[in-house]
Amino acid sequence: MKEESPIVIIDNYGDDEFSCYSPNDISSSVSQCVKRGFNYDVINTEFVFDSVEEAKELLTFYFGEQEEIVNKTRLEYKVVAYTKTIH
Numbered sequence: 001m002k003e004e005s006p007i008v009i010i011d012n013y014g015d016d017e018f019s020c021y022s023p024n025d026i027s028s029s030v031s032q033c034v035k036r037g038f039n040y041d042v043i044n045t046e047f048v049f050d051s052v053e054e055a056k057e058l059l060t061f062y063f064g065e066q067e068e069i070v071n072k073t074r075l076e077y078k079v080v081a082y083t084k085t086i087h
Contacts, residue, residue: 006085009033013042013078021063021070028080038082049073 012019014027030040049055056070 003086006083007038009038009082011080011082013080016078017075018047018077021059023063030080033082036084038084040080040082043079043081045077045079047075047077049075 011028012026013030014025019026033040047055047058049058050073052071052073055073055075059070
């Protein structure tokens with residue numbers, strides 16, 4: 001990397017509707033990145049599905065059976081952008 005080049009890492013922030021469907025903790029380790037000198041910004045986004053069935057299909061693909069708990073077409077999803085400049 002060139003000196004004065006930015007490093008940008010985009011990751012799952014967690015603490016949102018999308019992440020709550022995972023049986024595992026899929027959130028990023030903000031404290032570890034901050035200890036390594038990164039700044040961060042949380043970006044609020046959302047998944048928008050055409051139907052509840054489509055939402056169930058995607059969430060089941062990623063997290064296993066979701067038939068009983070998915071009942072909406074919009075899910076909050078937070079991402080985190082870590083930034084750091086190499087000096």
